[in-house]
Amino acid sequence: MDVGNATAAAVAFIGVVGTLLSALLTQRAADRSRQRENTRAERLRARRSEAEARHSTCVALNTAARQYLAALTDQFHALGGTEDPGLVRRRLVEARDLHREAHAEAQLRLPERILGIADEVSHGLGTLYGRLLRLADGMPRPGDSPTAAKAEIDVLWDRLRTLRREMREELRETDRDDRQAEGDV
Numbered sequence: 001m002d003v004g005n006a007t008a009a010a011v012a013f014i015g016v017v018g019t020l021l022s023a024l025l026t027q028r029a030a031d032r033s034r035q036r037e038n039t040r041a042e043r044l045r046a047r048r049s050e051a052e053a054r055h056s057t058c059v060a061l062n063t064a065a066r067q068y069l070a071a072l073t074d075q076f077h078a079l080g081g082t083e084d085p086g087l088v089r090r091r092l093v094e095a096r097d098l099h100r101e102a103h104a105e106a107q108l109r110l111p112e113r114i115l116g117i118a119d120e121v122s123h124g125l126g127t128l129y130g131r132l133l134r135l136a137d138g139m140p141r142p143g144d145s146p147t148a149a150k151a152e153i154d155v156l157w158d159r160l161r162t163l164r165r166e167m168r169e170e171l172r173e174t175d176r177d178d179r180q181a182e183g184d185v
Contacts, residue, residue, distance in 0.1 A: 057109045058167040064102035071095035075132045117163045128152045
């Protein structure tokens, strides 16, 4: 075999191998690109899912706290004997239990900034609960009075408004972050 034929065969062989390797490398690059895209999409889905869970938690906490405070307000009015105390107390206990569940979930999902306010509201609701039940049962402690209870109710409605405002701000920030993340995808 002469050098020209050997060179031609070597060039042909190298050309075939190069073509095959080129296709293989192109396929691997496409696979890596698809994998990166899938990873980004999965991260975005996880962020959206967490944002939806945080939104649901905020809604549940707001609803439960409002219902609890409304039930406490009903209990306050029942001190005057205008409603069936047994029915009012049952609604109050149900509202308190619902609030406990919502608050427990919030403790796992919401940031510390929001939890600080939620904890204050929860503590205030519990304090008012105890005061109203002691008044209803005729066993008040020093400082327990309908006037003090009414003042606490008013303060708690204000704290609840603050909590709602902070939760809305948190949800807006989360939404902004998610939109920015989508732009990165």
